[in-house]
Amino acid sequence: MIPWERLDAVTLEDGIELKLMRRGREYSIMLGANELMNSRLSGSEEALASLAAERLQGRQAPRLLIGGLGMGFTLRAGLRALDDHASLTVAELVPEVIDWARGPMTEVFSGCLEDPRVILHQGDVGALIADSEQAWDAILLDVDNGPDGLTRQGNDALYSAQGLARAHRALKPGGVYSVWSSAPDPAFTRRLRQAGFQVAEVPTRASTKKRGARHMIWLATRPG
Template sequence: MNPWVLIDTVPLPDGRGDIRLIQRADEFSIMLGTIALMNSRLSGSEEAMAGLARARISDRPNAHVLVGGLGMGFTLRAALAEFPKTASITVSELMPAVVAWAKGPMAPIFGDCLEDSRVDIKVVDVRRLINSAKASYDAILLDVDNGPDGLTVETNDALYSMTGLKAASAALRPGGVLAIWASAPDRAFTQRLQRAGFAVEEERIRANGKSRGSRHVIWLATRPSTHSPGVRSASRKL
């Protein structure tokens, strides 16, 4: 079997450790200590997030989508496949090294998606874009850290606080959707989304996109439109 090879190591912005990019043949993994934050062969749930969000705003051909976290590009590539050519997709990535990896060693898995005319990559904390936006986005797709139970950057927790969720709601146009990826369910977070005024659905998606293997969670939180009947909550497994 081919051994894992260390490609690069970079410190986290808040100094809580390092993340490493490692490679084995054509497989990549981003590691925090002994924890695999993402692997190029396990992309099913991240890819599903874009399609689930698109289905809820399918009547918006000129949708403006904000993707929080570039990672290995799973969510970005799925968004490009799901949204029409008239949409625009802004990707916010906190760490410059991740963008460099996408253009360098991981270029084979990114393909030409970074050059797509719909894509605008910003090396900035996604909170800055959310907090400065007022009814600007039709969808916000957050694939940041490990979800509400973060592992990497402590300040990511603010995204999932009540203040952060209300800021996301304000950044969405009426009827827009906030989609959040997480590695595991969190009932308290579902309730927090509801208290923030969202209509909430929860999807359980296989990590490998197949019928077996671990499930990840995607919350789909819709900002009510002016004619919304109110908040609802639902959970499904796929």
């Protein structure tokens, strides 16, 4: 078997190391000993965008905010599902992840960052949400490991009652707040409903071949 090769690493603010690994043409982003994502498993991250896009049918020039660049699975799925008048802003906090997308993982991204519909923002998606009022047709979050995060305590603010109130305010009426998680979280579902969202929980397979682990996607709609 081909051994894993460590391509790069960065130490996050809490002292945990984020690593980019490669084995042949397979890539992995790991947080310490935990694999956050793998280039062979994109099903649930793609569904994060495609399920939200289904709910935006008929909207003119929809504006989407994606929290977390990762390996670009959600971004590419959104570009495929939406027409040429859409715009997709991707907020990525860790600059090295952007460097990996434009460097070692160029083949994985397949030129999607050069799509004219894409705006890449190096910074905190939470700050963009907090500064917005009825600005987005959809907010898609693939940040950390979901509401039960691994990488940053600051990410907890995205999933708190206050964070959900900000997301509700940032969405246009009828807008969709789509959240990826590695596992179900009934408490988060309750917080979404308490924040005024209409909520659907969608279990989704990690693999595009409908195999592998089950992940959870919340589709929370702002009424109106």
